[in-house]
Each structure stands twice: as structure tokens, then as C-alpha cells.
Amino acid sequence: MSETAASVQTEVDRFLKELQRKDPHQPEFHQAVHEVLESIMPVVLDRKDIQDACILERLTEPDRVFRFRVTWEDDHGKVHVQRAWRVQFNNALGPYKGGLRFHPSVNLSILKFLGFEQIFKNSLTGLPLGGGKGGSDFDPKGRSQREVMRFCQALMTELHRHIGPDTDVPAGDIGVGSREIGYLFGQYKRLANAWVGVITGKHLDFGGSAVRTEATGFGVVYFLENMLRHHGESVAGRTALVSGSGNVAQYAIQKLQQLGARVITASDGSGFIHDPAGIDEEKLAWLIDLKKDRARRIREYAERWPTAIFYPGLKPWGVQADLALPCATQNELEEEDARKLVANGVRAVAEGANMPCTLGAIRVFRENRVLFAPGKAANAGGVAVSGLEMSQNSQRMSWTREEVDLKLQGIMAAIHDKCLRFGENGGQVDYIRGANVGGFLRVAEAMLAQGLS
Numbered sequence: 001m002s003e004t005a006a007s008v009q010t011e012v013d014r015f016l017k018e019l020q021r022k023d024p025h026q027p028e029f030h031q032a033v034h035e036v037l038e039s040i041m042p043v044v045l046d047r048k049d050i051q052d053a054c055i056l057e058r059l060t061e062p063d064r065v066f067r068f069r070v071t072w073e074d075d076h077g078k079v080h081v082q083r084a085w086r087v088q089f090n091n092a093l094g095p096y097k098g099g100l101r102f103h104p105s106v107n108l109s110i111l112k113f114l115g116f117e118q119i120f121k122n123s124l125t126g127l128p129l130g131g132g133k134g135g136s137d138f139d140p141k142g143r144s145q146r147e148v149m150r151f152c153q154a155l156m157t158e159l160h161r162h163i164g165p166d167t168d169v170p171a172g173d174i175g176v177g178s179r180e181i182g183y184l185f186g187q188y189k190r191l192a193n194a195w196v197g198v199i200t201g202k203h204l205d206f207g208g209s210a211v212r213t214e215a216t217g218f219g220v221v222y223f224l225e226n227m228l229r230h231h232g233e234s235v236a237g238r239t240a241l242v243s244g245s246g247n248v249a250q251y252a253i254q255k256l257q258q259l260g261a262r263v264i265t266a267s268d269g270s271g272f273i274h275d276p277a278g279i280d281e282e283k284l285a286w287l288i289d290l291k292k293d294r295a296r297r298i299r300e301y302a303e304r305w306p307t308a309i310f311y312p313g314l315k316p317w318g319v320q321a322d323l324a325l326p327c328a329t330q331n332e333l334e335e336e337d338a339r340k341l342v343a344n345g346v347r348a349v350a351e352g353a354n355m356p357c358t359l360g361a362i363r364v365f366r367e368n369r370v371l372f373a374p375g376k377a378a379n380a381g382g383v384a385v386s387g388l389e390m391s392q393n394s395q396r397m398s399w400t401r402e403e404v405d406l407k408l409q410g411i412m413a414a415i416h417d418k419c420l421r422f423g424e425n426g427g428q429v430d431y432i433r434g435a436n437v438g439g440f441l442r443v444a445e446a447m448l449a450q451g452l453s
């Protein structure tokens with residue numbers, strides 16, 4: 001190891017140790033910071049102004065965190081108590097912006113990792129968006145429409161005090177789709193007596209943007225296509241593994257189909273389906289309809305379409321394919337999975353979910369020169385179109401589907417360019433470094449310019 005590399009490693013270790021000392025029970029947050037530090041520490045060690053202003057220390061400490069109780073009543077009159085949080089991480093570039101997640105696994109560590117990632121992702125979009133995240137341990141699976149509505153109303157009764165179109169603008173994430181966004185928006189409007197763009201992902205009829213539903217999934221594939229094209233290749237004619245079957249997975253599958261790839265897997269928490277014939281337009285429309293009810297399981301796909309086999313309790317990474325797009329949740333693709341993908345000749349991996357690949361998996365991809373698109377770059381399309389939704393709301397106008405799709409393609413291409421600019425290294429492109437350094441520098445310069453705040 002060179003002297004410079006050794007001092008970078010020492011500083012990364014020292015910083016992480018201090019973070020772990022302060023918040024020992026936040027492994028997901030430590031993991032997210034670790035990945036970023038490895039890329040940006042050489043830049044930080046080169047910049048005395050960044051060190052003197054404690055930019056790293058400030059960036060890893062949220063501006064504020066709200067934690068509150070949400071009490072709601074189910075259809076049988078039983079009262080439930082849930083926990084909820086909003087992490088307002090950094091607003092150097094614009095109002096705090098990031099989704100709300102409803103899932104029983106939600107805790108402060110997961111929301112801090114997501115909020116931290118969001119700062120860099122939002123920076124990469126080039127739009128005026130800060131970073132935040134929130135959510136609750138509420139599980140919408142199997143709940144009736146009215147129960148979900150009552151829960152969303154109860155949550156917003158507290159949350160509305162802390163958000164606003166120029167302060168903090170939440171959106172959806174796991175467990176929060178357009179139905180939940182509608183209920184949350186309705187309750188905000190009632191409490192604030194104001195119709196403002198305080199939340200994104202709204203229905204098209206009341207302030208939503210065209211292409212927002214599809215934006216994250218489409219954006220991942222646009223980024224992947226940019227990455228392959230830069231290497232003289234394309235997604236056309238390739239086979240692809242997708243995990244998840246929610247919002248991101250559905251539209252990643254659709255765009256892959258449209259660009260001529262054959263998608264052969266999809267999954268949920270219960271297992272995965274392998275359909276060697278490919279998930280075509282008709283099958284995808286059926287799957288999207290199935291998953292409108294969050295409680296329905298992916299097994300039903302194999303019951304409906306005889307070309308497919310369901311593998312209970314397993315993940316799709318053992319299936320042979322050219323491309324892999326993890327689109328479900330954090331740490332769903334581990335080192336051992338990465339080894340299987342590499343052994344099967346995978347060419348490129350693009351993260352649709354946030355931090356779906358563990359640090360061990362990423363190391364395996366790096367060592368084997370697999371093209372790797374990190375989530376903060378590849379899945380930024382969703383927040384980018386959310387940013388466009390905010391602009392349309394402020395102007396009281398809406399752009400057409402074609403206009404928004406073109407802007408999305410432009411933003412994903414610009415993010416890819418930024419990754420090249422900051423990640424090119426001896427003829428190779430390190431997309432992780434490119435995304436981290438590109439995202440970091442914009443925020444750091446803004447923080448420096450704004451003084452101690």
C-alpha cells in the first residue's frame with residue numbers, strides 16, 4: 001500500500017470508529033458512510049478548507065431528527081401504536097427531500113443511511129434539493145384501504161408541523177405509493193389550509209408529474225444504457241435479472257423490455273420467479289396489477305404463467321444472465337451472491353434499490369471488473385422527477401409525458417457524465433468514486449459558501 005493510500009485508510013478508520021462510538025447501534029448508517037468515505041477521503045485530505053470547516057463531521061450529523069408516536073385504530077376498533085421518524089439531514093442545496101418508508105424493519109439506522117445517501121444523490125441530479133428521509137414501522141401489507149388512510153392521516157397530523165414546500169418535501173419509498181401519498185397530501189392540506197407542493201408522487205389529477213411513477217425504474221435503465229454505451233455495448237439482446245416486484249422493479253423491467261433486453265426474474269420477500277421465456281409486456285401488466293395489493297405474493301406469477309418456476313425463500317442471483325438489477329431493498333445482494341453472478345459471467349450491475357449490494361459484494365464486482373452503477377447515481381431518476389414535480393407545482397403548470405421523459409434522460413446522462421469526470425482512473429471508470437466525489441463536492445462547496453450553519 002502506498003503512503004497516501006495508507007494515510008487515507010487511517011483517516012477512514014479513525015472517522016468510522018468515532019461514528020461507531022457515538023451511535024453504536026446503527027450498522028446500516030455506518031455502512032453507507034464507510035462506502036462514501038473510501039471515495040472522498042483523498043479529496044478531503046487534499047482540501048484544508050474542507051477539513052477546517054468540519055464538512056465531513058457536519059455531513060454525517062443530521063441537522064435534526066424528529067421521532068414521534070403514531071396512534072391509529074384498525075377496522076375492528078383495535079388501537080395500534082407505531083413509531084415514526086423524519087430525518088432532516090442536510091439542506092445546503094435546497095429543501096430537505098427524500099421519501100417516507102413504511103415497513104416493519106424501519107428504524108433510525110436505516111433512515112439515517114437512506115437520508116445520508118439522499119444528500120449525494122440529490123446533489124448529483126443538479127437540482128436544488130437537500131437530503132432527508134422518514135418513515136414508520138407500520139406494515140401496510142394486508143391492511144384495508146381505510147386502515148391505510150387512518151394511519152396516513154395520523155402520521156401527517158404530527159409530521160405536518162415539520163415540513164413545507166420550502167422546508168422539507170417528502171415522497172414515497174418502500175410501502176408508500178401513490179395511494180399513501182394521496183392520503184398524506186389530503187391530511188396536510190386539511191391541517192395547513194394550503195394547497196402546496198409539500199409532497200411528491202401525487203396523482204396526475206392533483207399536481208403529480210407525468211413519468212414520476214416510472215422515473216426511478218426508467219432512470220436506472222437509462223443510466224445502465226449510458227454506462228454500457230460508454231463501453232461500446234448496449235442492453236439490447238441481453239438477459240437481465242431483476243429483484244423486487246414493486247415500483248422500481250416494475251418500471252426497470254418495462255424499460256429493459258422496451259430497449260430489447262429479456263428480463264427473466266422478479267421477486268419479493270417470499271422468494272423469486274424464474275421465467276426463461278422472459279417477462280413480456282402482457283406478463284408485466286399482470287404483475288403490476290397483482291402487486292396493487294401489497295399482500296399478494298410473487299408465487300402467483302408462476303401459477304398464472306407456466307413458463308415460470310417459483311423458488312421459495314431464495315434470491316435470483318444464482319441464475320445466469322448478463323445484467324443484474326437489484327431493485328428490492330438494502331443488503332439483498334451479498335458477497336456470495338456476487339461470486340455466483342461473476343461465475344455466471346455477469347457484465348454489469350445497476351442498483352435500483354438503495355445500498356442493495358454489501359461492501360463485500362461490491363469488492364467482488366470491482367476485482368472482477370464488472371461494470372457497477374451505484375444506487376446514488378443509478379436510481380436518482382425518481383428524486384429528479386420529484387424535483388421536476390416541485391417546479392411544476394410552484395409554477396402551477398404541468399409538462400407533458402414526452403417533456404418529462406426527455407428531461408429525465410438528460411439528467412441521467414448528465415449524472416453519468418459526472419461519474420466519468422470524477423471517476424475516470426487510468427482508462428477505467430470507477431462509478432462509485434465518480435458518484436461519491438461528484439455528489440460530495442457540490443454539497444461541500446455550498447456548505448463552505450454558506451459559512452458555519
Ligand code: NDP
Pocket residue numbers: 103105172173174175176216244245246247248249267268269270294327328329330352353354379380382383
Ligand atoms: P415497493 O414497496 O414498491 O417495493 C419493494 C419491493 O422490495 C417489494 O417487492 C418487496 O417485497 C421487496 N422488499 C422490500 N423489503 C424487503 C426485504 N426486507 N426483503 C426482501 N424483499 C423486500 O418499493 P420501491 O420499489 O419504491 O423501492 C425499492 C427500493 O428502491 C428501495 O430500496 C427504495 O429505497 C429504492 N428507491 C425507491 C425509489 C422510488 O422512487 N420509489 C427511488 C430511489 C430508490 P415484499 O412485498 O415481499 O415486501
